[in-house]
Amino acid sequence: MGEPLPLDLVNTLWIDHGAWVDYFDAPGALEEWLAAAGLPGGEGVGERLATARAALRRALQGDTAELDAVLDHGATRPRLRDGAPYEEVIVDDPDWHAAWVVAADFVRLVAERGERVRKCANPGCVLWFLDVSKNGSRRWCSMELCGNRAKVGRFNQRHREVANAD
Numbered sequence: 746m747g748e749p750l751p752l753d754l755v756n757t758l759w760i761d762h763g764a765w766v767d768y769f770d771a772p773g774a775l776e777e778w779l780a781a782a783g784l785p786g787g788e789g790v791g792e793r794l795a796t797a798r799a800a801l802r803r804a805l806q807g808d809t810a811e812l813d814a815v816l817d818h819g820a821t822r823p824r825l826r827d828g829a830p831y832e833e834v835i836v837d838d839p840d841w842h843a844a845w846v847v848a849a850d851f852v853r854l855v856a857e858r859g860e861r862v863r864k865c866a867n868p869g870c871v872l873w874f875l876d877v878s879k880n881g882s883r884r885w886c887s888m889e890l891c892g893n894r895a896k897v898g899r900f901n902q903r904h905r906e907v908a909n910a911d
């Protein structure tokens with residue numbers, strides 16, 4: 746997972762050759778994602794995560810009503826264990842645990858680094874990232890994918906302009 750957890754969840758849905766692709770459609774992908782995130786699974790978890798994913802995408806576009814609805818399923822309670830404080834996650838249904846944790850993590854991410862959360866500059870790309878570059882100049886989800894595609898696009902455009910000038 747290169748991106749923070751909430752953005753990584755958002756990026757499990759992308760566009761390939763004009764069609765939406767859902768990473769979780771692949772067998773075992775959901776379990777793998779949950780394991781990598783250290784989150785509990787369960788029968789209804791996939792559906793809740795998909796709800797949270799849609800809510801996060803809406804929230805990134807400025808509409809937080811669905812995110813609020815996800816967050817309403819849980820809360821944290823401060824605890825002490827062996828002198829160390831931690832926050833216990835309390836949800837109204839265990840199937841909401843993973844989705845709630847990701848949604849809460851998103852709120853933290855926006856609070857701490859909101860100005861660095863960006864959508865890929867490729868208009869045909871729906872991926873999001875946290876810009877951790879020193880000067881905050883990152884524009885692409887991936888230089889290999891969208892960055893180079895944009896460069897090639899500009900190159901082709903220049904090439905055509907030159908060709909037209911002849």
Ligand SMILES: [Zn+2]
Nearest residue numbers: 865870886891
């Ligand atoms: Zn991209």
